[in-house]
Amino acid sequence: MYIPITVDHIARVEGKGGIEIVTSDEGVKEVKLNIIEGPRFFEAITIGKKLEEALAIYPRVCSFCSASHKLTALESAEKAIGFTPRPEIQDLRELLYMGDTIESHALHLYLLVLPDYLGYSNPLAMVDKYKREIEYAMALKNIGSKIMDYLGSRAIHQENAVLGGFGKLPTKTQFEELKRELKEALPLAEYTVELFSKLEQYEEVTDDEMVHMAVKPRNDVYGIYGDYIKVSDGFEFPVEDYKKHIVEKVVEHSFAKHSFYKGRPFMVGAISRIVNNADLLYGKAKELYTQYKDLLRYNNCFANNFAQAIELVYFIERAIDIIDDTLAKWPVKERDEVELKDGFGVSITEAPRGLLVYALEVKDGRVNYADIITPTAMNLAIMERHVRMMAENHWQDDPERLKLLAEMTVRAYDPCISCSVHVVRL
Amino acid sequence: MSEKVRIGFYALTSCYGCQLQMAMMDEILHLLDKAEIECWFMVERDSDEDREVDIAFIEGSVSTQEEVELVKKIREKAKIVVAVGACATQGGVQSWGKDKELSELWKTVYGDAHVKFEPKMAEPVEKYIKVDYKLYGCPPEKKDFLYALGTFLVGSWPEDIDYPVCVECRLRGNPCILIEKGEPCLGPVTVAGCDARCPGFNVACIGCRGAVGYDVAWFDSLALEFKKKGLTKEEILERMKIFNAHNPKLEEMVNKIFEEGE
Ligand code: SF4
Ligand code: SF4
Ligand code: SF4
Numbered sequence: 001m002y003i004p005i006t007v008d009h010i011a012r013v014e015g016k017g018g019i020e021i022v023t024s025d026e027g028v029k030e031v032k033l034n035i036i037e038g039p040r041f042f043e044a045i046t047i048g049k050k051l052e053e054a055l056a057i058y059p060r061v062c063s064f065c066s067a068s069h070k071l072t073a074l075e076s077a078e079k080a081i082g083f084t085p086r087p088e089i090q091d092l093r094e095l096l097y098m099g100d101t102i103e104s105h106a107l108h109l110y111l112l113v114l115p116d117y118l119g120y121s122n123p124l125a126m127v128d129k130y131k132r133e134i135e136y137a138m139a140l141k142n143i144g145s146k147i148m149d150y151l152g153s154r155a156i157h158q159e160n161a162v163l164g165g166f167g168k169l170p171t172k173t174q175f176e177e178l179k180r181e182l183k184e185a186l187p188l189a190e191y192t193v194e195l196f197s198k199l200e201q202y203e204e205v206t207d208d209e210m211v212h213m214a215v216k217p218r219n220d221v222y223g224i225y226g227d228y229i230k231v232s233d234g235f236e237f238p239v240e241d242y243k244k245h246i247v248e249k250v251v252e253h254s255f256a257k258h259s260f261y262k263g264r265p266f267m268v269g270a271i272s273r274i275v276n277n278a279d280l281l282y283g284k285a286k287e288l289y290t291q292y293k294d295l296l297r298y299n300n301c302f303a304n305n306f307a308q309a310i311e312l313v314y315f316i317e318r319a320i321d322i323i324d325d326t327l328a329k330w331p332v333k334e335r336d337e338v339e340l341k342d343g344f345g346v347s348i349t350e351a352p353r354g355l356l357v358y359a360l361e362v363k364d365g366r367v368n369y370a371d372i373i374t375p376t377a378m379n380l381a382i383m384e385r386h387v388r389m390m391a392e393n394h395w396q397d398d399p400e401r402l403k404l405l406a407e408m409t410v411r412a413y414d415p416c417i418s419c420s421v422h423v424v425r426l
Numbered sequence: 427m428s429e430k431v432r433i434g435f436y437a438l439t440s441c442y443g444c445q446l447q448m449a450m451m452d453e454i455l456h457l458l459d460k461a462e463i464e465c466w467f468m469v470e471r472d473s474d475e476d477r478e479v480d481i482a483f484i485e486g487s488v489s490t491q492e493e494v495e496l497v498k499k500i501r502e503k504a505k506i507v508v509a510v511g512a513c514a515t516q517g518g519v520q521s522w523g524k525d526k527e528l529s530e531l532w533k534t535v536y537g538d539a540h541v542k543f544e545p546k547m548a549e550p551v552e553k554y555i556k557v558d559y560k561l562y563g564c565p566p567e568k569k570d571f572l573y574a575l576g577t578f579l580v581g582s583w584p585e586d587i588d589y590p591v592c593v594e595c596r597l598r599g600n601p602c603i604l605i606e607k608g609e610p611c612l613g614p615v616t617v618a619g620c621d622a623r624c625p626g627f628n629v630a631c632i633g634c635r636g637a638v639g640y641d642v643a644w645f646d647s648l649a650l651e652f653k654k655k656g657l658t659k660e661e662i663l664e665r666m667k668i669f670n671a672h673n674p675k676l677e678e679m680v681n682k683i684f685e686e687g688e
Contacts, residue, residue, distance in 0.1 A: 011471040014442045039489070039545050040439060044534035045523030053668060056632050057519045060564065063443030111449070111469065122470040124458055138452055145450065153627045155450070156443045156565050157634075160627040167628035407471075 005399050010407055012112040012122075014064045015376075015417020019387060019406050023395045031388040033380060033410070035256040035417060043370040051077060051340060052163065054367045058358075059157045061372065062416050064107070066157050067100035067148055068351035069358075074161060075225070076358040079345025081163075083338045088329055089165045090225070092151060095322045096161060097224045097349070098315045099147025102185075103155065104352035105270070105308040105315075106144060108414045109192060110137030113305055116408050117199045133195070136188045140312065143178075143185045147319065150174050165335035172330055179323045182316050186284070189312040193288050196309040197295060204393050205386045205409060208299050211261060212272035213246075213378075215350050222273070222280035222314060224350045230276045231261065232298065239348040242357055246373060256417075258381040259373065265381035268354025269413065270307035271296065285314035301386050302412045308352075340365040351375050353414050376415045383413050431579060434479040435466040436500055438486030438493045439520065439548065442468065444511035445485050447565040453572060460579060475499065481506045481578055487513040487520055487548035494546075494554055501555040506578065509550070509557045512564035512669050516636050519564070520548040521671035550672055559584065562617050564634035564669065570619060587619050590638050591631050592648055595622035603630055608655045610665055614648035615640070615679070637670045640679045649683045659684045 007019040015035075022030040042061055046054035058073040059066035071093050078085065085093070110133060111123040120126050127134050145155035150170040152158025160167045170178070211233055215226035228236050229245070237245050248257040259266070274281075274289070275298045281289050288310055289296070296310070297303045326332060344361040354375035361369035390409045394402045435445050445468050448454065463470050464477040475496065482504035488494055501507055509515045517524075523531050528547050551557055561570045577584045591613035595602070603625060604611040611630035613622065617638045624631050640649070652662050663680045670676055 009467050009473070009475075011467045011473060012469065014446075014468070016437060016467075040520040040548070041523055041531040041534070042520075044526070044531040045520065047534070049522070050664070053632065053665060057522065057668060060441050060443070060519045063441045063446045063565070066441070066443070107446075107450070115471070121472040122463065122466075124455070124463070124469065127455060127458070134455070141450060142452075153623055153629065156447055159624045159629045159632070162629060167624075168626075 005402060007403050007407060010410055012115070013411055013415050013417060014062065015415070017410075017415070017417045019403075019410065021387070021391045021395075021402065021406060023391070028388060028391045028395050031384060031391055033384045033387065035380070043372055046367045046370050049367055051362055051365055051367055054370070055163070056159065058372075061374070063156045064104050064416050065100055065351045065353065065356075067096050067152055067161070068349065068356055070152075070158050070161050071097055072347050072349045072351070072356045072358045073360065074163065075349065076345040076347035076360045077362065078163060078338070079347060080343040080360050080362040081338060081341045081345075082343055083164065083336075085165060086333075086336065088326065088332045089336075091322050091325060092166065092169070092332070093161065094224055095319055095326075096148060096151040096158070098319045098322075099144045099151065101144070101315050101352045102312060102319070103141050103144025103148070104414075105312050106137055106140035109196065109305060109308055109312075110134070110140075112414070113411055116404065116411070136191060140185055140188055140192070143181050143316075146181065147178060150178060162335070164338040165333075167334070169332060169334045172327065175323050175327055179320055182320050182323070186313070186316050189309075189316050190284065190288070192312055193292070193306075193309045196306050197292055199305075204405065205301055205389050206299050207301075207386065207389065209264070210299050210382070211264065211266040212275040212298065213261065213266050213268050213355060214273045214276040215348060215355065217277060217280060220280060221318075222277050222282075223318065226348070229348060229355070231266075232272070232275050240346050242346060242348060242359075242373070246357070246378065248373065248377070256377050256380055258384075259378040260381060265385050266378070267301065267382050268375050268378050269304050270311050270352075271298070271301070271304040272354060273350060274307045274310065281310075281314055283314070283317045285310055285317060288313060301382075301409065304412050304414065308414070344369070353416055354378065374416065376413070376417060379413050379415065383410060383415065430462040431460060431481060432464045432477070432479045433461045433466070433481050433483070434464050434475075434477070434500070434504065435468070435483045436475065436485070436496065437467065438484065438496070438514070438551070439489035440486030440511070440513045440518065442485070443565040444513070444561075445483075447568065448483070448571050451568050451571065453568075457575065476503070478503045480504070481508060483508050483510050484514050484551050485510045487518045488551060488554055489520065489546055489548045491546065497551055497554050506558045507555065508559045508561060508574065509552065510561045511566055512562065512634055512636065513548075514551045515560045515562055516669055517548050517550045517672040519668060522668050524667075524671040553672075562635040563620060567620055587617055588639060588642055589618050590614055590644065590648060591616045591618050591620065591622050591625070591635070593644075594618045594620070595625045598622055598626055600625045603628060604651055604655060608657070610652075610657050610661060612665060614651060615645075615666065633666055633669050637666060637673050637676065637679065640675070640682055653684055
């Protein structure tokens with residue numbers, strides 16, 4: 001007898017997706033991640049549109065990482081028109097990016113992941129018993145949002161990041177305020193590491209063949225931007241060659257494509273960044289990394305949660321450093337003039353969930369070609385593989401438990417399903 | 427009200443930003459004593475689209491046949507239906523591609539590949555069901571949610587805004603980037619409520635809160651500024667379509683700006 005187990009709508013993730021597991025007396029027959037979010041065709045609709053207007057809508061690919069989409073699209077557009085932003089501007093963009101990552105990690109860890117471990121169906125129900133955790137979640141989320149409000153115009157869909165720099169920069173007082181609040185948030189991030197160190201005991205998924213991809217950070221500082229991609233098998237490639245090494249395929253059961261490296265699924269995200277670049281961590285994050293190395297298992301996707309907790313600490317410290325540097329150089333000019341020359345540019349950055357690719361061609365001030373590959377699209381194939389492994393270990397369990405474990409596997413990837421649904425031009 | 431208000435938050439095709447905005451409000455914690463979440467997949471695992479609710483918030487544009495069925499079901503089960511954000515009220519940025527054929531969009535992104543779901547051109551929720559109230563913006567401001575929730579909870583009804591972003595921009599004392607730099611700021615023709623967020627950062631408004639009606643007193647004087655600044659009709663129309671592709675009066679409105687009055 002074949003028994004289908006379905007989760008129609010995976011809760012507590014961004015976007016609409018489902019899981020289908022079919023078992024028989026002998027074991028697991030079939031596992032599918034159904035991505036049912038409608039397609040939004042971002043690449044196609046921006047072709048022929050004015051570059052500035054297209055750049056204004058790219059963040060709308062995804063709300064959880066809108067700043068990442070904005071900044072990656074901007075970098076690729078600036079490469080296309082042959083413009084390089086001043087180092088101060090690059091740093092401040094990185095700071096905006098950190099606001100995004102801090103907010104996104106805090107929301108994912110506390111509001112989307114934690115309820116499963118504590119036995120709740122939603123984070124709001126935890127308020128009575130876990131008041132401190134909810135308060136910390138809100139405080140960490142708030143500092144991330146505030147960075148985006150001040151530098152990006154708002155926490156979702158930032159308009160204040162434009163070709164050549166920013167429309168307007170925060171005042172010196174606002175930077176000082178951000179720094180003060182980041183310092184206050186640091187112990188909360190450290191608490192998050194402690195908290196997750198106690199939860200991360202899952203062994204169900206052990207995939208020794210797992211390969212991780214991450215940006216090789218520019219200037220040798222653990223971070224967001226880079227010109228090369230590093231693979232955990234030792235291979236490196238320039239971002240311009242992405243199509244050769246990240247190969248996409250359309251699959252029938254999903255509006256999102258699957259990605260392969262050397263014919264195999266691969267992983268991107270916080271754990272992939274740590275696997276590839278841990279030697280570049282510094283400060284408190286480095287100490288915590290050393291202390292908890294054993295929990296950062298490269299072969300278990302659940303380690304992604306813990307890696308995000310370590311990154312929360314790191315990005316808060318790094319954000320403080322960037323503010324210090326900025327204040328030391330004050331006043332900083334917000335924007336340089338750009339000329340919309342014709343050209344083609346590729347940018348790959350580290351969005352909160354992993355590698356984000358934008359390739360744009362600009363002609364006569366308009367977008368002539370656009371290709372976007374999102375982290376979740378890259379992770380879908382390996383996510384499906386790990387849900388299958390989880391199902392193989394637990395197919396005889398109570399179906400409700402299997403469902404929960406399958407969902408938790410998906411949640412460990414922190415997927416952004418709407419992100420994954422507008423994919424590449426073939 | 428003695429009993430808790432039953433709330434549902436439903437997503438169609440979207441970026442999930444409107445619900446994220448609502449979920450991120452610290453105020454949401456205070457709401458809990460007064461409300462019961464029946465369906466809200468982003469925060470509640472025990473969600474069910476089939477339950478009856480008092481207020482249904484719908485985010486996203488109708489972009490698949492399944493979503494057409496879903497909005498009809500929501501309408502049947504809900505007392506008040508609120509369309510939330512530019513996707514649900516105006517079709518969203520995904521409607522910017524409306525000038526192209528669906529098949530062309532599909533081919534550009536997926537080639538000849540086939541998937542088992544049926545895509546549609548994105549459309550606003552109102553196209554399929556009666557909507558009782560709309561929250562504009564991409565995403566709406568937190569205060570939009572608070573105002574709407576607050577009034578619903580006391581059994582009242584929020585008021586629509588019928589003045590443009592420029593009004594708020596003047597009140598904030600921003601320099602006008604349309605007048606001073608000739609940038610294509612859509613402030614004159616966009617519904618206010620964001621406190622002129624983008625012009626406050628020296629960035630031209632792209633019209634995310636939707637087009638304001640053009641039969642109100644200030645329209646001619648403000649909108650004609652486009653013409654004076656040398657912006658073309660096509661330029662303004664193209665820009666307004668980012669968020670307003672489904673607005674049936676758009677052409678008429680832009681024609682009015684450019685053809686009438688001096
Ligand atoms: S209106 Fe904007 S913020 Fe809201 S779901 Fe649509 S794209 Fe996202
Ligand atoms: S046109 Fe734009 S900048 Fe000028 S007043 Fe209106 S909203 Fe403000
Ligand atoms: S200024 Fe315009 S684009 Fe910016 S938030 Fe307000 S309505 Fe939206």
